Amino acid sequence: MIGDKLYEANVFTVVRQLHYSDKDAGESLDMALFLNGLPLFTAELKNPLTGQNVQHAMTQYRKDRDPHEPLFAFGRCLAHFAVDPDLVYMTTHLQGADTRFLPFNRGRDRGAGNPPVWQGFATAYLWERVWARDSVLNLVQHFIQMIEVEDDKGRKTGKRRVIFPRYHQLDAVRRLIADAKDKGAGQRYLIQHSAGSGKSNSIAWLAHQLSVLHDDEDRRVFDSIIVITDRRVLDRQSRARRTRLAVARIADVTMRVFSSRLALPHQCAPLL
Secondary structure, eight states, rough: HHHHHHHHOOOEEEEEEEOOOSTTTTTTEEEEEEEEEEEEEEEOOOOGTTTOOOHHHHHHHHHHHHHSSSGGEEEETSSEEOOOOOOEEEEEOGGGGGGOOOOOOOOOBSSSOOOOOOOOTTTHHHIITTTTTHHHHHHHTTOEEEEEOTTSSSOOEEEEEEEOOOHHHHHHHHHHHHHHHOOOSSOOOOOOTTTTHHHHHHHHHHHHHHTTTOOOOOOOSSSOOOOOOOHHHHHHHHHHHHHTTTGGOOOOOHHHHHOOOHHHHHHHGGOO
């Protein structure tokens, strides 16, 4: 099929010690990943055996990577990763000393970090799974977005931000999509999110991808996606996220229910 051939024609390139600066030819970063010649991710890789760890990588990005360089300009790359054998952190916007990194770890014993492994590195999931060919294309198609930042009242601030899933969001959405594709409708799941961990984005990514999910026979798995929330802020955030993800040309209908729970079946009836 033409679509399959175009998909396979995508060219991925990994460059080690990428010299990125016209101002200083000696400046280089540890690694960059390109898709069809366009930069996607950069990474600073640190080894504790040489006295450096992930904290040194984040400091290097903040102090030594000039955000005015074309490669590090906002929106040029999708994300920048600080990596050592035990931990991963990432950011989508280099801002010098103000750069904010978020953890991109699997979690360990219901806490931070990564579980130990018998062979290899605890952070091998990054290059073995997240940076794998199909995974990167899935990230670009279904997850990563450039959005306009809104204030607490939903008003646009004129600022932009790149949304990139954290590991727990990526893992939860992908596992749910895979299970729904395999088992079909009618299953029940519980996803636990702590405060500030990105619930609205996870809801939007999941709702969007469920709306375009097809089984192995190319049949749609779900006819309608209904999202019910009990908080106005979460409702506004998730609706805004779903609106930006409406690139699938599927009608996105949101029903807002503020009355008693008895009214819910009647207000949702048009969706069924």
